[in-house]
Amino acid sequence: MKNLQHFEKREAEVYIPFDAPTSVNTSVADSASKKHNQNLVGSQAISDNHNVANRIRNYCLHLLAFILTCHAVFGEIKNGYEKNIVASKESLKILHARLLEDESITPAQRRTVQSTIATLVEHVSYFELTESLLIQFKTIAPELYAEIDTITDRLGRPVNVYIKFVPIDGTVVNAEGTTYMDRSVYDPDTYKSEFGEFTVSVKVWIVPRALLVLAHELGHVKYQVPNLASYFVFHKNNYHNTSTSNSIGHNIDDPSGKSAIEYAKTFQKTYADFLKLSNSRVQNPLVILARLKKDWSKNT
Numbered sequence: 364m365k366n367l368q369h370f371e372k373r374e375a376e377v378y379i380p381f382d383a384p385t386s387v388n389t390s391v392a393d394s395a396s397k398k399h400n401q402n403l404v405g406s407q408a409i410s411d412n413h414n415v416a417n418r419i420r421n422y423c424l425h426l427l428a429f430i431l432t433c434h435a436v437f438g439e440i441k442n443g444y445e446k447n448i449v450a451s452k453e454s455l456k457i458l459h460a461r462l463l464e465d466e467s468i469t470p471a472q473r474r475t476v477q478s479t480i481a482t483l484v485e486h487v488s489y490f491e492l493t494e495s496l497l498i499q500f501k502t503i504a505p506e507l508y509a510e511i512d513t514i515t516d517r518l519g520r521p522v523n524v525y526i527k528f529v530p531i532d533g534t535v536v537n538a539e540g541t542t543y544m545d546r547s548v549y550d551p552d553t554y555k556s557e558f559g560e561f562t563v564s565v566k567v568w569i570v571p572r573a574l575l576v577l578a579h580e581l582g583h584v585k586y587q588v589p590n591l592a593s594y595f596v597f598h599k600n601n602y603h604n605t606s607t608s609n610s611i612g613h614n615i616d617d618p619s620g621k622s623a624i625e626y627a628k629t630f631q632k633t634y635a636d637f638l639k640l641s642n643s644r645v646q647n648p649l650v651i652l653a654r655l656k657k658d659w660s661k662n663t
């Protein structure tokens with residue numbers, strides 16, 4: 364998949380999900396160093412090198428603990444197709460090989476295998492397309508991406524945001540983008556979706572402006588996750604009996620709608636700036652999807 368190589372390289376980079384607040388790092392390291400220094404008062408036998416080595420080791424241990432804590436504290440943007448993706452890719456390889464190598468396969472078995480391959484190709488292609496578009500979004504607008512990638516609810520608990528790019532008309536609500544809002548019956552601040560508690564589900568149609576639509580939906584997420592309890596009440600009072608309307612979330616005084624429009628505007632501006640500096644531009648997702656399906660269908 365030559366068209367995805369650039370983005371795949373970026374994906375392999377070591378990524379720390381936010382700019383680590385160095386003041387915290389420093390204070391932790393400083394206090395550790397002070398304590399360590401106090402322990403050394405009066406000790407002539409310990410060399411400066413040893414002292415420095417210990418301080419570096421302490422600093423590294425604190426830094427490591429800090430990074431691990433950060434990973435544990437924040438949610439993430441996730442690919443909505445990630446479930447069973449490794450198994451799907453492996454099965455695809457095995458079934459392609461079977462079609463090539465198994466000479467005893469009957470016509471009926473061959474049709475069954477081909478049908479299973481078609482299902483697996485769909486799963487893998489939509490997963491790869493979503494990966495590609497998320498990486499493109501992150502490359503163009505890293506700050507917007509990071510805000511959602513580290514989002515927490517009102518009580519500071521991490522919330523994962525699952526994103527799926529889906530076929531046109533592949534959503535219950537007739538809209539290019541949908542953010543599904545629901546909450547736990549036990550806790551009005553706990554967001555939930557078909558992916559479980561502390562998750563949000565976002566679906567975006569595979570259209571040429573899919574990344575702009577994604578930015579709009581992430582604007583809804585940005586407001587709704589930390590304000591779920593109060594916004595749920597607002598939503599109920601404003602949008603009753605309109606469950607299939609595509610204008611939900613955009614009454615004139617709806618703060619979630621305002622946030623969505625703001626996010627989309629920021630993304631548009633960021634993309635315009637990106638185009639000034641880069642030769643690359645966003646590819647049409649429909650073209651990427653067609654290429655992925657072709658590649659994954661190949662019997663090689």
Ligand SMILES: [Zn+2]
Pocket residue numbers: 579583611612613620623
């Ligand atoms: Zn909206």
